[in-house]
Amino acid sequence: MTDVSNKPPSVSQGSFGSQMMRRIQSHWRQIITVIPFFWLLFFFLAPFFIVAKISLAELAIASPPFTKLVEWTDSGIVTIRLVFDNFVYIWEDSLYFDTYVNSLKISVTSTILCLLFGYPIAYAIVRSGPVAKPLLLFAIILPFWTSFLLRVYSWMGLLADQGTINNLLIALGIIDEPIRMLYTEFAVYIGIVYTYMPFMILPLYATMEKLDNSLNEAAADLGSRPTNTFFRITLPLTMPGIIAGSLLVFIPATGEYVIPDLLGGGNVQMIGRVLFNEFSRNSDWPVAAAVAIVLLFILVLPIMVFQYFQGKASEER
Amino acid sequence: MTVSSPSGAAPWLDQNEQQPLVQIKGVTKKYGEVTAVDNVDLDIYQGELFCLLGGSGCGKSTLLRMLAGFEDLNSGSITIDGVDMANVPAYERPTNMMFQSYALFPHMTVEKNVAFGLEQDEVPKFDIADRVHDILKLVELEDFKKRKPKQLSGGQRQRVALARALVKRPKLLLLDEPLAALDKKLRKQTQFELANIQEKVGVTFIVVTHDQEEAMTLSSRMAVMDAGRFQQIGTPTEIYEFPESRFVADFIGSANIFEGRVTEDGADHVRVQTEFCEVYIDHGHSVKVGSKIWVALRPEKIRITKSEEAVTGPNQVSAVIDDIGYLGETSIYKVALPNGDIFDVTRPNQTRPTHAMQQITWEDKVSISWDSSSAMLLNK
Numbered sequence: 004m005t006d007v008s009n010k011p012p013s014v015s016q017g018s019f020g021s022q023m024m025r026r027i028q029s030h031w032r033q034i035i036t037v038i039p040f041f042w043l044l045f046f047f048l049a050p051f052f053i054v055a056k057i058s059l060a061e062l063a064i065a066s067p068p069f070t071k072l073v074e075w076t077d078s079g080i081v082t083i084r085l086v087f088d089n090f091v092y093i094w095e096d097s098l099y100f101d102t103y104v105n106s107l108k109i110s111v112t113s114t115i116l117c118l119l120f121g122y123p124i125a126y127a128i129v130r131s132g133p134v135a136k137p138l139l140l141f142a143i144i145l146p147f148w149t150s151f152l153l154r155v156y157s158w159m160g161l162l163a164d165q166g167t168i169n170n171l172l173i174a175l176g177i178i179d180e181p182i183r184m185l186y187t188e189f190a191v192y193i194g195i196v197y198t199y200m201p202f203m204i205l206p207l208y209a210t211m212e213k214l215d216n217s218l219n220e221a222a223a224d225l226g227s228r229p230t231n232t233f234f235r236i237t238l239p240l241t242m243p244g245i246i247a248g249s250l251l252v253f254i255p256a257t258g259e260y261v262i263p264d265l266l267g268g269g270n271v272q273m274i275g276r277v278l279f280n281e282f283s284r285n286s287d288w289p290v291a292a293a294v295a296i297v298l299l300f301i302l303v304l305p306i307m308v309f310q311y312f313q314g315k316a317s318e319e320r
Numbered sequence: 321m322t323v324s325s326p327s328g329a330a331p332w333l334d335q336n337e338q339q340p341l342v343q344i345k346g347v348t349k350k351y352g353e354v355t356a357v358d359n360v361d362l363d364i365y366q367g368e369l370f371c372l373l374g375g376s377g378c379g380k381s382t383l384l385r386m387l388a389g390f391e392d393l394n395s396g397s398i399t400i401d402g403v404d405m406a407n408v409p410a411y412e413r414p415t416n417m418m419f420q421s422y423a424l425f426p427h428m429t430v431e432k433n434v435a436f437g438l439e440q441d442e443v444p445k446f447d448i449a450d451r452v453h454d455i456l457k458l459v460e461l462e463d464f465k466k467r468k469p470k471q472l473s474g475g476q477r478q479r480v481a482l483a484r485a486l487v488k489r490p491k492l493l494l495l496d497e498p499l500a501a502l503d504k505k506l507r508k509q510t511q512f513e514l515a516n517i518q519e520k521v522g523v524t525f526i527v528v529t530h531d532q533e534e535a536m537t538l539s540s541r542m543a544v545m546d547a548g549r550f551q552q553i554g555t556p557t558e559i560y561e562f563p564e565s566r567f568v569a570d571f572i573g574s575a576n577i578f579e580g581r582v583t584e585d586g587a588d589h590v591r592v593q594t595e596f597c598e599v600y601i602d603h604g605h606s607v608k609v610g611s612k613i614w615v616a617l618r619p620e621k622i623r624i625t626k627s628e629e630a631v632t633g634p635n636q637v638s639a640v641i642d643d644i645g646y647l648g649e650t651s652i653y654k655v656a657l658p659n660g661d662i663f664d665v666t667r668p669n670q671t672r673p674t675h676a677m678q679q680i681t682w683e684d685k686v687s688i689s690w691d692s693s694s695a696m697l698l699n700k
Contacts, residue, residue, distance in 0.1 A: 217419050218423050218425060220390055220410070220419070220423065221417070221424075222436070223410040223411045224389075224417045225411075225436050225440055225484070226411050226412070226441055227436070235436075239427050240427055
C-alpha cells in the first residue's frame, strides 16, 4: 500500500489517452512513412491489379462485362483462367500500334515545344525584378483557376473556320478563305502545349532559382562567352528541372483524351481516345484494360530513366 | 615579394620608374541614390599584393567587381596594363577573380573546374593537362583532381578556387574575401600560404577583405576604405603607426583617442596640452600652435607601473585600474584617468602569474606612461 501511495499521481493514473500519445510519439516516424505506402497501395497498386485482371479476362455478356479470373466449380476445384488474347489482338491490329506511335509522336513533339518555349520563359521569370516575379509566377498558375474543359472549348472558338482568328485574318485582308485549324493535328499541339506549359515552367523555374549567379560570373571571368556559358554551365545545372518538367508534360500528354477529342476531332488518333471508345462505345472492358496496361508500361520506362537521373543528380549534390 | 622594378621593393614610391599596372581614375559607381564608390583614384603596380580593407558596404567589393568587369562605371576610367577597360567585357579582361563563395562549378570535377578557363582560350589539350597538373601541385590538391566540389572540405574548395583563377596566369588576380569562409585557425595558416603563392607566381593580387589582421599580414600595400572613399593608402606599417585620421587609427587595431591643443610646434618636436597631461612628441608635425588636435595612443605602447604617489610631467598620468581582461597571451587593463576617461592598455603575459608575485589588480593605483615617439597626432 505504501508503495502505491508513494508513486506520483500522474503515473498512478496512467490514463489510456496519455499512453496512446506516448506510443504515437515514439513511433511517429514509422507512422508517417506508412501513410504513403497505404496511399500507393489503395490508389495505385490495387486499381492496377484490378485493371490487369480485367485485361486477362474475356469479353462476356455479364455485368461487369468480362469473365471471372478465378472460379470455384461445384466440385470444389479452383480454376484460374488467364487469357492473353487481348494483348495479341492489340499487337496484331495495326490500329493500336499506329495509335501508340502517333500518341508518342504528339506527346514527344509537344514536350519539346513546351521545353523550347518554357525554358526562356522560366529564365526570364527568374531574372525579373522583385515586383514582377511574383506577378509573373501568378500569371503562370492563373489558368488553373478556370476549368480545363472551358479553356479547351475557348480554343475551339478561336481556331474554328468561323472562329476569332480566321475572322480577324479575313477582316484584315490577309487571307480570303478561312484556314483550317480546328480538327487538325496543329490544333492538338496548340491545346497540349498551352495546357501543359505551366508543368514545364514551374520545375524549370524551381531549379533555375537555385542557380548561383556567381557561377555565370565565374564562367565569364574565365573567358567564356555568354552562349558558351549557357551550354556548359546553365544547361547542365538545370537538367533536373528539364527532366522533371518534360516528364510532367510527356506522361499526361501521351494519355490525353479531351484535347485530341475536342480539338482533333476524328482526324487525330491518340491512345486515350481509343481507350475511351473501347471502354464506353464497344463496352469491351478487357481490350480497354489491355490498352491501358500497355500504355502504363510505355510510360513506366521514362519514369525509370527519370528516377535514375534524379538519383545520380542527388548523389552529386 | 617579387617586384620587377630593379629599384627595389617599393615601386609606388618610384614615380618615374614604372607605369602602374592598374590605374583607377575618378571612378564613381552609384546604385540609384546610393554612391557605392565615390570618385576614387588608385595606382597599383606589377607584383603588388594590394588589400582593399573596409567594413561591409564601404564599396570595396564594388570596386573589385568593376575591375573584373561585372559592374559598369558611372564615371571615371580603369586602365589595366595600359588598356582602357571601358568597353572590354568580363570575358576578355586580363583579370581573373576568386569569388567569396568560390563559385566552383558543382557539376565538374576539380580538374575540369581548373581546366575550364584554359579551354576557353583554346589552349592545346596536352598543354591544359600540364598546366592543370602544375597548378594543382602548387595548391597541393593533385590527389583530389577527380573529386567534385561537394566532396571537398572548405579549405580544399578555397584552394581549387585559387588554382582555377591562377591557372590562366592573369595579369591581375582579384580576390574577394578569399579567407572569409574558413575557420580561424585555417585562416591564419592560409594567409601565409596565400602570400607565399603570390610570391611564387609573381602575379599582382588585389584582395578585398574586412579583416584588418588579414590585410596587415598579406599586403604589401593597402587602402582603408569607408563610405566609398579611400581614407588612407599605405604599407601596413605606415597605416598602423602613422594613421592620418581618427577613423583609420580606430579601424586598424585599437587606439585611445583624446583631444588636446597644440602649445609648441618645433622642427623636431611638438607639445600638446590635454585635460590630464602634457603630451610630448619627439618629431615634427605640420600643426599650428593653438589649434585643436587629436592624440591617439596604441594600447600596447602604454606602460603601467604600480605607484601610490601622483605623477606629473609629460607623457605620464596617474590612474586607477578599473577592469582587467585576461586573454591568455595578453591582458587588457582598463584604466580610469583623473578626468574620467578610460584607457585600454595591453600587456603581454610574459611570465606565469604566481600568488607570491606582486600583481596589478582591481582598484590599484598606478601610473601610465609612454615613449615620446609613441603618441600619434591626428588632424581629422
